[in-house]
Amino acid sequence: MKEANRLTRLWQDHGPNTYPLDISKLIDGALQNSDFGGELKTKIGSYDSFEGCLVKTKNTDKWTILLNSEIENKRRQRFTYAHELGHFMCHRGLRDRFEDSDDTLNDFRDKIETEANVFASWLLMPANLLRDEFSGIGWNTDSLCEIGNRFECSLQASALRFVGLSSKPVAFIVSRDGMVVWGSKSKSAPYISAFCFGDELPKASHALTAHLNGESCTLPQDSGFAWNEFRSAKESQYFDYSGRGYQYTCIEFVG
Numbered sequence: 001m002k003e004a005n006r007l008t009r010l011w012q013d014h015g016p017n018t019y020p021l022d023i024s025k026l027i028d029g030a031l032q033n034s035d036f037g038g039e040l041k042t043k044i045g046s047y048d049s050f051e052g053c054l055v056k057t058k059n060t061d062k063w064t065i066l067l068n069s070e071i072e073n074k075r076r077q078r079f080t081y082a083h084e085l086g087h088f089m090c091h092r093g094l095r096d097r098f099e100d101s102d103d104t105l106n107d108f109r110d111k112i113e114t115e116a117n118v119f120a121s122w123l124l125m126p127a128n129l130l131r132d133e134f135s136g137i138g139w140n141t142d143s144l145c146e147i148g149n150r151f152e153c154s155l156q157a158s159a160l161r162f163v164g165l166s167s168k169p170v171a172f173i174v175s176r177d178g179m180v181v182w183g184s185k186s187k188s189a190p191y192i193s194a195f196c197f198g199d200e201l202p203k204a205s206h207a208l209t210a211h212l213n214g215e216s217c218t219l220p221q222d223s224g225f226a227w228n229e230f231r232s233a234k235e236s237q238y239f240d241y242s243g244r245g246y247q248y249t250c251i252e253f254v255g
Contacts, residue, residue, distance in 0.1 A: 003089040004122035012126070020152040021124055023081050037061070040088055042081075044069050051105065052080035054087045056096040063088055075154045079120055080105065086119030087112075102244065106156075106174075108182040109197065121161040125151045130165055139170040139252040140236040141218040155238075155248060160184055169231070169253035175201055176245045178211045189253060190228045202226040207249040210237050220252070231255045 010030040011017060024042060031040050039062045046069055047053070053066040065084045071077040083105060087098040091112055100113075107113045125147070133150065137143040139162075147158040159172040163184045171185035171192055180199040185192060194202050201208040204226035210217055220234040227233050232255035240246040 001118060001122055003086070004119045007089070007123055008126050019126075019129060019150070020078075023078070023085065027085070036089075038063055038088075038092065040065065040085075042067065046070055050099045050101055051077075052084045052100045054084045054092070054098040056092070058096075063092065073154070075148065075152055078152060079124070079154050079157050082120035082123050083116045085123070086116035090115055090119060106181065117157075117160065121153070121157045121164075124153050124157065125161040127165055130162065134162065138220065139166070139168065140220045140234070140250050141216075141238050141248070142236075144250060159248070159250070171195075171227075171251040171253075173201075173207065173249040173251065175207065175211070175247045175249065178208060181246070189251075190231045192227050192251070193229075194227070205249075206235050207237050207247065210239075211247055214239075220250075223251075225255075227251055228253065 007026060007030055011021065011026055015026065015029055027040055027042065042065045044067045047066060051068045051071055054063060055066065056063050065081065067077060067081055080100065083100060084098065091098065104113050134147060144155050144158055147162055148155045151158065156174065163170055163172050163186050166186045167188060169186060169189040171183060171189050173183045174181045178201050180194050180197060180201065182197060183192065183195040194200060201211060204224060206217055206221045206223050216238040218236050218238055220236045223233050223235045225232055231253045233251050233253045235249055235251045237247060237249040240248070
C-alpha cells in the first residue's frame with residue numbers, strides 16, 4: 001500500500017495525472033528518473049509457462065517485466081503488468097525471479113502474491129478517485145462494471161479495491177463449482193457463513209441457484225439471511241466465461 005501510494009503521488013503531482021493509468025509511462029518517468037534504485041524495462045512476447053514474470057539479469061541490478069502477449073483479455077494483462085511492478089517495488093530483495101500464472105494471480109493465501117495484488121489494485125484505482133466518483137453507488141455487478149470500465153481493470157481487481165475502501169457492509173465472493181475460492185469484505189460487513197477457501201455456497205443463496213442453473217443474475221436479489229443469520233442481504237453475480245469457471249458474487253448487507 002505504501003509503495004503504491006508513493007507512485008500514485010508521483011503520477012498525480014508530477015506526471016500526467018490521467019486515468020486509466022499508463023503503466024509504461026509511469027515506469028519510464030517515475031522509476032527511471034528517481035531514487036528508487038535498480039533499472040526496470042518491459043518486454044512483451046509469447047510465453048508458454050506464465051502470464052507475467054519479473055526477472056533480474058544475473059550479477060546486475062537490472063530487471064525486466066515479461067508480459068505474455070497471448071493473454072486476450074487486455075484488462076487482465078494490464079493487472080498482471082501492475083502485479084509484476086508490485087513485485088519489483090516490494091519484493092525484489094527476496095529473490096531474482098517471480099513467475100505468475102492464473103493460479104498465482106488468484107492465490108490469496110500466499111502473502112507475497114496477495115501483496116502484489118493489493119499493490120496493483122491500489123495503484124490502478126487510487127482511493128481519492130474511487131471515493132470522489134463512486135462513493136454513492138450501490139454494490140452490485142453493474143456498479144462493479146462501471147468501476148472496471150473507468151480504470152480499465154478486471155472486475156476481480158475492481159471488487160477487491162472497492163470493498164477494501166467501502167464504509168458500507170459489502171462483500172465479494174469468488175467461487176467455482178459451488179465452492180468458495182476466496183472472498184473479501186469491508187470492515188463493517190458482518191460474519192459471512194461462506195467466505196473461506198473450500199466453503200460451500202449457502203443453500204439459500206442466489207449464488208448457489210445461479211451455479212446450479214448456470215445463469216447469471218446481475219440485478220440485485222434479496223437473499224434473506226443466506227449469508228448471515230442476523231443480517232439480510234442483497235446479492236448479484238456473474239460468470240467468467242473465459243473457461244476458468246469462476247463465479248463472482250457481490251453482496252450488500254441491508255438489515
